[in-house]
Amino acid sequence: MGLDGPAEGNPFVEVKLTAVFRLGTREVVVDGFYDGGGKYKVRFMPDAVGTWSYRTSCNVKALEGLEGSFAATAALAGSHGPVRVANVHHFAYADGTAFYPFGTTCYAWVHQSEALQEQTLRTLKAAPFNKLRMCVFPKSYEYNHNEPPFYPFPRDAAGKSDFSRFNPEFFAHIEKRIGDLRELGIEADLILFHPYDRWGYATMTAEEDDRYLRYVLARMSAYRNIWWSMANEFDLMKAKTAGDFDRMFQTVEKQDPYGHLRSIHYSLVMYDNGHPWVTHGSMQSAKFEAAPTYLADWKKPVMFDEVLYEGNLNRRWGNLSGDEMARRFWLGVMAGCYVTHGETMLDPDAAMDENATPTLWWSHGGVLRGTSPGQIGFLRKLVEETGTGHVRPGLEAQEKAYYMNARVYSRDGKDAERVLYYFDDHQPIWYEFPLPKGTFTAEAIDPLAMTVSPVPGTFSGKAKIRLAGRPFRGMMFRAVG
């Protein structure tokens, strides 16, 4: 709701506005925020159908004790609510629909030209990704030298920021983009801090950090597709300690009325993901062999959010082949985890041009030039085809067939409905699959050619099946009858 209030002084600091929303015995307290020009807003995301009432509280009389009510109707088709942790190591929307993250990365896409942002959205519409890692603050780094169209804080003529005030236009712009992603069914994994900075956003005081966090939370928590990533490479932010992030994590946990997902990404030194305010691991690593330890220790989902990028840069982190990028998705999924894509692919025609300012998907958005998205989409389809019911990927076959990678998918903890095998660089010419209880059909999967070839017959118990004897193949079993 939009409210009118004082514009004088510094309303960002001086006006304390909250509202309580009630449905039956339930109460949800929400922060309001100043949106500039004497306008105040309170945003609320109801999680139940019914007539909600509200009442504001404020230290300014004009905004105190405003009351009203509204009817929350059933969610529209295709709207499943925010994503939560489900079954310890996995995710589901609030309505129970399984969510398998297949994310990508466009760190600074909202800080590019409008035309480029629109191109990014068109690309995303045709891409297989359902989560996007993106930064609130603009980015200063290799290949990232442009000034953003908006700044988060007002600046004087010399470019000095006034960290005691916000620029509502900046935040409204990001919100528009989060809304655009929501329309595409994409979760916004919003990175609140990062070290790639030349404007001073990485070196604000604790008071300024906390005010910034509360402002972002008041504005954006009501977006159902938002996730909070406390930082990218938090350990490279030399002005902050892990203790600072402990405090800020707790601020986010306390001020977000909806409990959106919370994680933190590191460079070399991992944050302690065992802290209760961390909902899932956000790894910069491709050590999938460590996944069983992470899963067992943290009892949380683990997302390999940075496994190097598909690309052709002269940087180790930015020149994986497309096949290797897609393979890392398979390895992550087979390890019971989730993986995030990124692409740093120079246009080959301009790759040697010293004066070029390349547009790289990883940070700017734009177009995808690599080959992995097709293969990633193929895997996503295989994983998602167990339906929209609440699906639990099991570990049974992984334990039994420890020397090959397998994932068992079963609905609501019942018998296995799907078993997915991946042989990576192994190429057995036959394999005796130790199937869970039940009868299954089998389909030979070629992740590189993206083909599914039915194997004649049905299978149960130990199923000895002739294979292609080629590496990087899979097998899908489906329960029948």
Place this chain on the structure above:
Amino acid sequence: MGLDGPAEGNPFVEVKLTAVFRLGTREVVVDGFYDGGGKYKVRFMPDAVGTWSYRTSCNVKALEGLEGSFAATAALAGSHGPVRVANVHHFAYADGTAFYPFGTTCYAWVHQSEALQEQTLRTLKAAPFNKLRMCVFPKSYEYNHNEPPFYPFPRDAAGKSDFSRFNPEFFAHIEKRIGDLRELGIEADLILFHPYDRWGYATMTAEEDDRYLRYVLARMSAYRNIWWSMANEFDLMKAKTAGDFDRMFQTVEKQDPYGHLRSIHYSLVMYDNGHPWVTHGSMQSAKFEAAPTYLADWKKPVMFDEVLYEGNLNRRWGNLSGDEMARRFWLGVMAGCYVTHGETMLDPDAAMDENATPTLWWSHGGVLRGTSPGQIGFLRKLVEETGTGHVRPGLEAQEKAYYMNARVYSRDGKDAERVLYYFDDHQPIWYEFPLPKGTFTAEAIDPLAMTVSPVPGTFSGKAKIRLAGRPFRGMMFRAVG
């Protein structure tokens, strides 16, 4: 030299024969051995040109104090002497010629039919391998159920071995095969113990083990192409401790007059390769990222002797693709180490036959069916082309360009003569190569297609070169002028 002596009693235990060989002020003491039928032998490998004299010592009068002399002439062309550790982490023949191990594995080839052994030799003649891992004792394991043509110890009608005597025919047969390998320029990495046993050879007493070792050493140390591998998977030999292997290592060190290379291979628990009697690491692992630690700690060469096998078995250890096997050679070489091949490839036409007794290169020898040997030979040629002089692979570029793999080869510690880069699964579209001092030509390497394509021009300093933007490529720089 062959000598006549007593045949009665148990000469293997009762007769103690040694000989001292002298050249100028040098003395080498060598054990003789009983070869059956009243025949005794003393074998000696001179390491210097000149007239050597000798004198026997024995507790049997007929063999005591026998004297003589012989002229040791210059080595024949192509004969470089035994292989030694050279420049801390590398190998060279006694004459200083660099030796880059590119080994393979035929554990039980000498225990197969004569026809199969001959086929193995024909295959080796055309293959790129210059080291062979092979067992003294026959093998009892999956796919290994045949009885050997010869047994190392006399057996009674019930198959019980008399471990106090040897079967000279068994050892003479192995010696013949070691000689055959020598003719092919192949080092015999002879495995003295292993756990794959149904005859009792893995559970002899310490006294029996030591007598066996001394007998093998007396017989075979004079073969210039022999290496001692104390065991395969020593930690799976439940009747022995690491302490037993300490003792046996020291026996080998003491009784081998020529100091042939000594290593030990493990399954899960590594032997302490820091012991002074271990000349080099023999790893069952493909963790090439651990190589810098091993090299720095042990200050010895490190050989990745078992990195899984190229094949198509339904076993994780036996179904790598050929490309992946060859890639592991590149990774090992780039890590400053050496790698050993193995192949467990079922004939595809008979792969599902439950009654087949497949012939697998890894243990039986026979033919190679895989695709890696060609690629391995291509790499060997690149590495060896620095010539037959004493070559020192340097670490300089590896340190400078830590995010990509490079090896610098320089003769006698002088300026770099070759720099070899490998990009593994990275695919930069250009790269700025930080070259060592000097001027170089460049050649783009495609390890999969096995092609070398000259890059026009010469290069020095930081050489920015356009690349293919495809994974699994390399670049070779050669010093010019």
